[in-house]
Amino acid sequence: MKHTIVALVEDRPGVLNRVSSLFRRRGFNIESIAVGHSETPGFSRMTMMVDGDTTDVDQVTKQLYKLIDVLKVSDITREDIVARELALIKVRATAATRSEIIQIVDIFRANIVDVAPDSLIIEVTGDEDKLDSLVRLLKGFGIKELARTGRIAMSRGQAGVLIPEERPTPSAPPPRGRKLPQSREVTP
Amino acid sequence: MKLSGANILCQSLLKEGVEVIFGFPGGVVLPFYDALPQYPQLRHILVRHEQGAAHAADGYARVTGKVGVCLATSGPGAANLVTGIANAYMDSVPLLAITGQVARPFIGKDAFQETDITGITLPITKQNYLVLRAQDIAQVVKEAFHIALTGRPGPVLLDIPRDVFLEEAEFNYPEKINLPGYKPTYQGHPTQIKKAAKLINEAQRPVILAGHGIILSGAYDELKELAEKAQIPVVFTLLGLSSFPGQHYLSLGMLGMHGLAYANLAVCEADLLIAIGMRFDDRVTGRVADFAPKAQIIHMDIDPAEIGKNVRVQVPIVGDIKHILKDLNPQIERRVRREWLRQVDQWRHEHPSLAIRETDQVLPQYVVKSIHQVTGGNATIVTGVGQHQMWAAQHYIYDKPNSLVSSGGLGTMGFELPAAIGAQVGLPGETVWAICGDGGFQMTLQELATVVQENLPVKLAIMNNGYLGMVRQWQELFYNRRYVATPLAGPDFVKIAEAYGIPGRRVTSKAQVIPAIQEAQSHPGPMLIDFQIEPEENVFPMVPMGAALHEQLQGQPQKVKK
Structure with missing residues (x-):
């Protein structure tokens, strides 16, 4: 099963390197990773797709949490989410095929963003299945170039992957009796 | 007053209570060495190879519980620290490795003695920093000590370019740090602790598996209280040795590949394993599928990523061992456990793993x-x-x-x-x-x-x-x-x-x-x-690679003499 994991990370040099190095070292398979700004300046949001059949997703989230620059990790696969991917497809188009391509593009509610004498660039947004089927349909015309962003995702409604509220970092193992952040209950 | 980066580094180290630096000089760290005599409180110990500096800082950290500091120059000096840093990382030892780097204008130009040490040490440090401004040194040192020593301890590396050592900046040692992504959990979850207590109180053949985490959190008294109160025999990982008195009648010695026969047998027959501050290394478990086949497992560790990594556990508790045990012990019922302890003693007599044969040779x-x-x-x-x-x-x-x-x-x-x-x-x-x-x-x-x-x-x-x-x-x-x-x-x-x-x-x-x-x-x-x-x-004993703990080889009689 494909898992969608969202991580909020500090926007510092080397963070992407740390994350990808972790995946490589632990032998985790990522299918896609998309990185960009989050709602809070100084923090980036990463969306990763991981194959749960070949990779222990629980370990992925726990190991990501261990990175100092990672603030929050959520596996939102089972949540009610909106998930999108964007693709740019440069497809061969002649006078004879152009109108047929335009029809397909219309059906997929995609856009043509560039027209050249022998090609078109199509911009399409949607889930992976939609993108896959459009690509499959256009293959017959000859795809010259393809760029996909990988999935980004967001929970619907109240739920969300947000930066945790500011808590002072305890400077030492704090004395007993003080109220402390408690461990998340981990289900085996 | 403005100070050079080298002075800021020395002053910051003093603020963190550093007394000893194990180091080896070189071109780009010369500005640091030049400032060092102004700080006689910082004892510098000159090693003969940078690997020695890292291991010495490691040994120092393990016996004192403080952060061990080692220092090397750029390029080969930094690269020579790598084995020592990896060693500290695997054993959760708080270490600060400071390396010199080529001056900022030369970074990325394959300058003489340049190496990407932050890139190299990425997977073997808890955190590392390339410090690009003298004004950041104090903040970074403060963070580095905090990260190295708290939570699950580990090594942190600071890479400082030569011209940053020379650059001047105001020195204000920060009081606070802001690491929003780093919040170690110290207190165990009460529900989990309650579950653990219930399992311990109901167990017939419990065994404590004591690891390095007990030593790191200083939970000697708490462990002893738990073992004695519930009369539970204790087996040790290699690094767990000395977390509980070895002479104690409940101590069964080390388990695992070269564990003592009765320690391994106790784990094989146990109906409950209480794993404390350890991580189920393959040298401990043998063939995982047959590890502790009759036991439910309680796993306490400060690192959530260790839970369920190698072995399935029934009750995980994330937190500092001392805190967890302090909360757990009052919920534990006093027990007399004649049958189980008698069984363990019988194994001790049947398999005297520590018997040494009589000979004039030096054994x-x-x-x-x-x-x-x-x-x-x-x-x-x-x-x-x-x-x-x-x-x-x-x-x-x-x-x-x-x-x-x-x-x-x-x-x-x-x-x-x-x-x-x-x-x-x-x-x-x-x-x-x-x-x-x-x-x-x-x-x-x-x-x-x-x-x-x-x-x-x-x-x-x-x-x-x-x-x-x-x-x-x-x-x-x-x-x-x-x-x-x-x-x-x-x-x-x-x-x-x-x-x-x-x-x-x-x-x-x-x-x-x-x-x-x-x-x-x-x-x-x-x-x-x-x-x-x-x-x-x-x-001997020895559990061959890929074998289960009960399949251990018992000793010399198996030896084929040619």
Whole structure:
């Protein structure tokens, strides 16, 4: 099963390197990773797709949490989410095929963003299945170039992957009796 | 007032209570070394190879509980620290590695002695920093110490370019740090602790599996209370040794690949394993599918990523061991556990794993036992990796808390001498014995010069069998006695010691063992003893690779003599 994991990370040099190095070292398979700004300046949001059949997703989230620059990790696969991917497809188009391509593009509610004498660039947004089927349909015309962003995702409604509220970092193992952040209950 | 980056670094280290730096100078760290004499409180110990600096800082950190600091120049200096940093990372040792870097304008230009040390150490540090402004040094040092020492401890590396050491900035040591992504959990979840208490109170054949986390959190008293209150036998991981008195009637010694027979049998028959501050390494579990087949498992660790990584557990508790045990112990019922303890005692009698056979030859087991006898168990034992390490783990009785320093996870040969230097620096006036292998000792023996220069009274016991012993043992048992690349035409260790100005003794018979140890023990300075041990002595019991704990080989009778 494909898992969608969202991580909020500090926007510092080397963070992407740390994350990808972790995946490589632990032998985790990522299918896609998309990185960009989050709602809070100084923090980036990463969306990763991981194959749960070949990779222990629980370990992925726990190991990501261990990175100092990672603030929050959520596996939102089972949540009610909106998930999108964007693709740019440069497809061969002649006078004879152009109108047929335009029809397909219309059906997929995609856009043509560039027209050249022998090609078109199509911009399409949607889930992976939609993108896959459009690509499959256009293959017959000859795809010259393809760029996909990988999935980004967001929970619907109240739920969300947000930066945790500011808590002072305890400077030492704090004395007993003080109220402390408690461990998340981990289900085996 | 403005200070240079080098001065800011020194002042920041002092603010963190640093007393000792193990280091080796070089081109780009010259500005730091030039500032150092202004801070006589910072003792600099010159090693002979940067790997020695990292291991010495590691040994120092393990015995003091403080952050060990090592320093090297850019390029080869930094690269030479790598083994030591990886070692500290695997064993959760708080370490600060400071490296020089080429000046900012040269970074990325393949300048002389440039290497991407932050890139290289990415997977073996808890965090690392390339510090690009002098004004950031204080903040970064503060963060580095906090990260290295708290949560699950580990190494942090600071890479500082030469011109940042020279750049001037205001020095204000920060009071606070802001690390929104770093919030270790200390207090265990009460629901989980309650579940654990219930399992412990209901268990018939419980076993405590004690790991390094107990030592790191200083939970000796809490562990003892738990074991005694519920009458639970205790087995140890290698690094868990000395977390609970070895002489105690509930102590069963080390488990795992070279664990004692009764320790492994107890784990195999247990109906409840209480794993405390350990991570189910493959050397502990044997074949995972058959590990503790009858037991439910409670796993306490400060690192959530260790939960469920190697072994399925029923009750995980994330938190600091001392805190967890303090919350757990009041919920534990006092028990008398005659039947289970009698069974364990029966195994002890049936499988006397610590019995040493009678012979006039020098047996390594006897040497270790004699070191224990002569020192009264008051020494800190430092080992390298291999057969001697396992004999030291099995035959020395670790009564004193935190009295074993050994390379566990990474298994770094050559760790012993530099780590013993660090341990001795951290424990002035106490006895430090390095139990060394003749193979590993040759990997770092240049540090004998450091021992002499710093006048450290470490005692060195070399278990000299003329082989890379552990590899030879595997070749004997699993490769039909084909000894490829394991025989060592060793040097004369006594002469080597003497060349460095350290008295050396050679021991070739059993009768000489105790007098030699006594002489070293009463000698005020360092001393080296070359124990010429039985060359083909094996470490038993042994669980072969890929076998389950109950399939262990019991001992010498299995040996095929040709």
